[in-house]
Amino acid sequence: EKPGLELAVVSVPSYACQRHTPLLHHNTTLTDALSILAENAELSENEGRGVAFRRAAALLKSLPQEVRGAEQLRGLPCLGEHSLRVIKEVLEDGVSHEVETTTHSEQFKAMKALTGIFGVGAKTADRWFREGIHTPSDLQRSGHTLNRAQQAGLQYYDELNLPxxxxxxxxxxxxxxxxxxxxxxxxxxxxxxxxxxxxxxxxxxxxxxxxxxxxxxxxxxxxxxxxxxxxxxxxxxxxxxxxxxxxxxxxxxxxxxxxxxxxxxxxxxxxxxxxxxxxxxxxxxxxxxxxxxxxxxxxxxxxxxxxxxxxxxxxxxxxxxxxxxxxxxxxxxxxxxxxxxxxSPYSQFAFALLGWTGSKLFERELRRWAVHEKAMTLSSHALYDRKRTQYLRASSEEEIFTHLGLEYIPPCDRNA
Ligand code: GTP
Ligand code: MN
Ligand code: MN
Structure with a gap:
């Protein structure tokens, strides 16, 4: 191992549920870029690729300082080849060619606009895009039969897209x-x-x-x-x-x-x-x-x-x-x-609370940790220990983290 300008971090654990991820962090330029690529993968129904970009972004969100050079990333987990390439490009040129191409692509813009309609998922949006429907107005004019959710989604489109x-x-x-x-x-x-x-x-x-x-x-x-x-x-x-x-x-x-x-x-x-x-x-x-x-x-x-x-x-x-x-x-x-x-029934409240607080990636990582590291199955209802073949009770989130052998991460640090 060559000595490098490693971040002042001893080691970063690889599951997002082992880390504190605050809302505000030091690497937004990089995470914004990776998030675009994650979004594009999700809209193209390439879930695996989406998760890879999300994990890379989450890693960067958990770092205690700004990354200024790629050499600082040596030894860090969660950074796949593709993500690393994008990160290096942004660090060197300020932008990533792939991200720029994506944000300017007609397909990405249309898919975002269409899935921005409440009740419209990637599959439906893709079908409409192929028919030449690129915007909510196009959809309105198309005369397509919409379900109740989509009708409401179209009717309140602008407002529902306001934070x-x-x-x-x-x-x-x-x-x-x-x-x-x-x-x-x-x-x-x-x-x-x-x-x-x-x-x-x-x-x-x-x-x-x-x-x-x-x-x-x-x-x-x-x-x-x-x-x-x-x-x-x-x-x-x-x-x-x-x-x-x-x-x-x-x-x-x-x-x-x-x-x-x-x-x-x-x-x-x-x-x-x-x-x-x-x-x-x-x-x-x-x-x-x-x-x-x-x-x-x-x-x-x-x-x-x-x-x-x-x-x-x-x-x-x-x-x-x-x-x-x-x-x-x-x-x-x-x-x-x-x-x-x-x-939720009271006995499942802690599991429901943990499962519905998010972020989505944090939840995914908790379940992955449970299965792969603890041979347990976590859902928003319960935690099942497959070795002891029994359900583990919990009346607080803290107890669930303890069952999972994890340090407690408060909600404000689950912004992976
Ligand atoms: P914004 O609403 O965009 O601000 O972010 P959010 O984190 O609140 O996202 P959202 O409202 O989509 O979801 C909140 C949490 O509920 C996330 O952790 C999701 O994983 C979880 N969630 C959403 N839908 C479901 C579902 O159908 N089942 C379960 N178990 N969890 C869900
Ligand atoms: Mn929600
Ligand atoms: Mn929400």
Whole structure:
């Protein structure tokens, strides 16, 4: 081994679930490049290639300092030949030819635009692309028969592609809490997904619902959805039942990581008006921002009544633009937000919490670690020890990490 300018790191473990991966890191130029290639591979349904680029990017996200030269990467895991080539190119030239070609390619742009429609996956988008459909407008004009999800996805396309802010997530949380408590007092609601990992924006808002008395949560989702629908909070919803109760297989069949909770994919109608409880949160947090930091430059949207809205700053401008231009009827006092709801029995709560907090790569790495290093099967329902042929109970995420022989990684460090 030649002596090199190695990073001041003793060694970096190879599974992302063994590392701390904060949201903000030192190598965004490199990880942005690799993420484009990962996305392109996923859109081309080349999952293996996508995972390889994602693992390489995640490794770079976990490094304690900026990589300035390829020689610093010697001895680091997760960097395949292709990823290394891209990294070297970006380090030397500032850009990667392959990344540039990808971002400018008609196919990549079209696939991104089409899969950006809620309810449209890579397969469908690819079929449409081959028919010459490149944009949501092309699709609209094509006269294709769309399912309910896709119709909603097209109708709210611009809004659903605007990032959801933390303030909006909190506002949605209040509505979900009202709905859940109206139909099942004592139920517990937890914000999961990217917001639990500390992200300031997301593509949706995810919630996990449970009740301390096991069994009380059964059949909860349809009741919550009915309440929300009656109150006019839902623009779209698709609820899927709890197949674990229907099938009599016992908890989480080891070989499957298919999710079998009651869940609901939905689109909420979030008021951006000063009426209703949701705006209260926005106003409070906005005032908080102002008084703490004196951010006079932050603009709020103004509703028809001239009251300040939830959204602030650049985001407000984008919302204003979208709502002002996509609706002929003038400015609106609400926006569409994607919301995922999951109901879990109390005994499975820790597994559901761990499984739904993400990131997607972190979850994948946890399962890979469990299988390959521990001969265990991890799902969002349970952890099965194949050597002892038994399920391992856990009432907290910490206990699951302990069962897996891993150091506990808090949600804010699971941004792999
Ligand atoms: P943004 O929403 O883009 O901000 O990021 P996110 O990390 O919240 O992503 P997303 O909402 O897509 O998913 C949140 C977590 O739920 C991720 O860890 C996913 O792995 C997990 N998840 C999503 N869908 C499923 C599913 O069908 N089954 C299981 N078990 N987990 C899922
Ligand atoms: Mn999410
Ligand atoms: Mn989600």
């Amino acid at each position: 959801v802010t933390k303030a909006e997530a909190v506002a949605i949380g209040q509505i979900v809490e009202r709905a859940v408590h109206a139909v099942l007092p004592g139920a517990e609601i937890t914000l999961i997904g990217g917001f639990r990992r500390g992200k300031q924006t997301g593509h949706d808002v995810d919630f996990l619902i449970t009740h301390p008395d096991e069994g009380r949560e059964e059949g909860l989702m349809p009741k919550v959805v009915s309440w929300l629908e009656a109150q006019g909070f839902l623009l779209y919803q698709k609820t899927t039942g709890n197949s674990y109760l229907e099938s009599k297989e016992g908890p989480a069949r080891p070989a499957s990581n298919m999710d079998r909770f009651e869940r609901c994919f939905s689109i909420f109608r979030l008021s951006t008006d000063n009426e209703g409880t949701e705006i209260q949160t926005g106003l409070r947090s906005r005032r908080g921002l102002r008084s703490r930091r004196g951010l006079r430059s932050r603009r709020g949207l103004r509703s028809r009544r001239g009251m300040t809205l939830v959204v602030v700053g650049d985001h407000a401008q984008k919302v204003s633009w979208v709502l002002g231009h996509s609706q002929c009827s003038g400015p609106r006092s609400w926006r569409a937000v994607r919301v995922d709801l999951v109901v």
